[in-house]
Amino acid sequence: MGELRKKFFTAPLLKTIKRVLPSISATEREAMEAGEVWWDAQLLSGKPDWNQLLDMGPPELNAEERAFLEGPVEELCHMVNDWQISFVDHNIPEHVWDFLRKHRFFGIIIPKKYGGLGFSPSAHAEIVTKISTRSTCVGVTVMVPNSLGPGELLLSHGTQAQRDYYLPRLADGTDIPCFALTSPQAGSDAASMVDRGEVCYGEHEGEKVLGMRVNWHKRYITLGPIATILGLAFKLYDPQHILGDKEALGITVALVPTDTPGITIGQRHLPAMQSFQNGPNWGKDVFIPMEWIIGGKENVGKGWEMLMSALAAGRGISLPSLSMGGAKMAARTTGAYARVREQFNVPVGRFEGVQRRLAEIAAIAFVLDSAHKTTTRALDEGRKPAVITAIMKANATSALRQAINDAMDIHAGKAIMDGPSNYLGNVYRAIPVAITVEGANLLTRSLMIFGQGAIRCHPYLLDEILAAENPDTKAGLDQLDTLLPKHFWFQLKTLFRGVFHGWTVGLFASSPRNVGGAAKYYRQLNRYSAVLTLVTEISLMTLGGELKRKELISYRLGDVLSQLYLLSCTLKRFYDDGNPKDDLPLLEFAMRDGLHKIEINLLEVFQNFPRPFFGQLMRFLVMPWGHSVHTASDRQARACAELLLAPSTTRDRLTCGVYPGNPGDGVDIVEQAFVKVCATEQARDKLKKGGIRVLSRESVEEGLQCNLISDEEACALKEAADAVDRAIQVDHFEHLGEHSGRPG
Structure with a gap:
């Protein structure tokens, strides 16, 4: 029976699969094999196992990590002056560099046996988040050596000798690393780089050794202008066949001291008015011994795989941490400013548009x-x-852009006048940098999140593609014959779940126990997990390899997968915090907003599907009623906004990790005004009832004379009026800097 099935069913289907399913290039395969699938696979299973997520528990820092956050990180934030760094010196001062080296900020992820701190990813993220609330420049400088760079690559792929030599030097800042990947011809498409090395013999330390003669041009290299060690990616060739029969050996990564003959370190770029070190470098006929390849000669041609493996972790820590710091700071300062700033004798935070x-x-x-x-x-x-x-990476940086734009709008003139007291302006300028690096968001969202995610997370599809591409036709046929019945059964279950939950709008989807008022949102995520899985199946079956070229379809489906992940994490956080009722306004607003985005993206997929019949069929199967989840109501928006307009445990929990600023800093000034205004609200109400609506020293004195308030209340109100006046002021200068065009 099995042989007949192979002959009359599987074999003809194999030909169709080869023609229809997307092919996978060598670089794509290496990217897919890097890292692993996790909750994303659950979301694309149609029936996520919530226990897998909820049972993880929240991240916890150990005593040493907590002490570092409360000690050296706090001290670093105290000594940093972001205005001085970004607009006056355009560089981090030497005493800050010395502090970073002394306290091993460049060795956060390096194990203690090599002289590093050996901290967890959660501690790494908290450190970068807090620093970034004080200075983007210093945050980036700490982030880069601990993210995608030589340190992480050495830990994962280096030889023991390389680790023993370089890791202690990286940990104590003796060596400053940078990673040279991007070139003018190849940004997100690193496989197109023209930087080239050829295997040859050359002289090193007076001896003839096997190595490579390399030429390159790199740009946008963070820490490049001051780096002492270069993590260099290039394509390696062996035209003389010294290593074997193969000539094109693939992308290779080597560690190269920047004082090696033939290397030119260029002058600085100035990325979007940011002052972190960034610049180009070139190599002209640079001889690199084979032992400088990370991992040695055995890792020739494995550079792309190594890079993708490093990015698999680094993308989740570095830029999301910077984005998290910016979003938290925007929430805390904007709520405070909206509470103390008045228009028409009303705090601007009470206007519905602002709320x-x-x-x-x-x-x-x-x-x-x-x-x-x-x-x-x-x-x-x-x-x-x-x-x-x-x-x-993609969603955190994009979300930061929205948060800062909204914060800028609410602050108005306060945020668009440069100076030491402007705590938003430099974050605003940094956003385009974050959005375009580590894979530009446009390409990440359209090509990777769904383009790779749909294949990686599918329980059978990648194996089917590999079976179809197997040069051994018989082996491929045997593999496919085993996979197809399982895939067919998976499709039946997916069809049933997707249609059932679509037509019943998730009312009968399951929900975990003990989740408080969030049960209905678990049901909606289960519903749309089933819907996305079914839409993915139909898209792959009807479009096949064409789906890779329909980037807007992939973009929208990727956004659905992204929202499912972000909302899953939001439910988990609410669960980990004990389902606090005070946080329900935040949960409801966030869940409704995300679910509405899911529906918009799905409906746009159906409307623009390249096979119109199947687009309408999918809509009929899974969203016959159109929109069923609307964005948060005005009442819910007001409740959510109020959490930022008054002191509360929810406000503190939401903005935990924001450096409060040194006394006299912009963040400190607006926070002190917020505290004083909220503390005197009852006394202020007495003035308003007496017809005195403007808060000033003169109006307070008038209220005192009219016996509307007590002497104690008058004193507190005058302090509040002075604090508000300081908070709404902007900086002014005698002249503009001669060279930078900025205030000097």
Whole structure:
């Protein structure tokens, strides 16, 4: 029976699969094999196992990690002056560099046996988050050596001799690393780089050794201008066949001291008015011994695989941490400013249009913090979920853009006048940098999150593609014959779940126990997990390899997968915190907003599907009623905004990790005004009842003379009026800097 099935069913189907299913290039295969699948596979199973997520628990820092956050990190933030760094010196001062070296900030991820701190991914993320609330420049400088760079690559792929020599030097800052990947011809498409090395013999330390003669041009290299060690990616060739019969050996990564003859370190780039070190470098006929390849000669041609493996973890920590810091700071400062700043004798935070924006900022901070905690918790366990970390990078940086834009709108003139007291302006300038590096968001969302995620997370599809591409036709046929019945059964279950939950709008989907008022949202995520899985199956069956070229379809489906992940993390965070009722406004706003985005993206997929019949069929099967989840109501937005407009445990929990600023800093000034205004609200109400609506020293004195308030209340109100006046002021200068065009 099995042989007949192979002959009359599987063999003809194999030909169809070869023609229809997307082919996988060597670089794509290496990217897919890097890292692993995790909760993303559950979301694309149609029936996620929530116990797998909820049983993880929240991330926890050990006593040493907590002490470092409360000690050296706090001290670093205290000594940093971001205005001085970014607009006056355009560099981090030497005493800060010395402090970073002394306290091993460049060795956060390096194990203690090599002189590093040996901290967990969660601690790494918390450190970068807090520093970034004080200075983006210093945050980036700490982030890069601990993210995608020589340190991580050495730990994962280096020889023992390389680890023993370089890791202690990286940990104590003796060596400053950079990673040279991007070139003018190849950005996100690293496989197109033209940087070239050829295997040859050359002289090194007076001896003839086997190595490579390499030429390259790199740009946008963070820490490049000051680096002492270069992690260099290039394509290696062996035209003389010294190593074997193969001529094109593939992308290779080597560690090269920057004082090696033939290397030119270029002058600095100035990325979007940021002052972290970044610049180009070139190599002209640079001889690199074979032993400088990370991992030695055995790792020739394995560079792309190594890079993808490093990115699988790094994308989930570095830029999401910077984004998290920015979003939290925006939430805390904007809520405070909206409370103390008045127009028409009313705090601007009481205007409904402003409240909607405040709610959005609060929800962004809540969702990002939730996803950040969940992702780093997974990394703590040693996971490297490549698609999920790509989701984090793309969505965290895009969400930060929305949060800062909203914060800028609410602050108005306060945020657009440069100076030491402007705590938003430099974050605003940094956002385009974050969005375009580590894989530009446009390409990450359209090509990787769904393009790779759909194949990686599918229980059978990748194996079917590999079976179809197997040069041994008989072996491929045997593999496919085993897989197809399982895949067919999976499709039947997916069809039933997707249609059932679609037509019943998730009312009968399951929900975990003990989840408080969040049960209905678990049911909706189960519903749309089933819907996305069915839509993915139909898309792959009807479009096949064409789906790779329909980037807007992949983009929208990728956004659905992203929202499912972000909302899953939000529910997990609410669960980990004990389902606090005070946080329900945040949860409701965030969940409704995310579910509405899911529906919009799905409906746009159906409307624009290249096979119109199947587009309408999918809509009929899974969304026959159209929109069923609407964005948060005005009442919910007001409740969410109010959490930022008054002191509360929810506000403190939401913005935990924001450096409060040194006395006299912009963040400190607005927070002190917020505290004083909230503390005197009852006395202020007495003035208003007496017809005195403007808060000033003169109006307070008038209220005192009219016996509307007591002497004690008058004193507190005058202090509040002075604090508000300081908070709404902007900086002014005598002249503009001669060279930079900025205030000097």
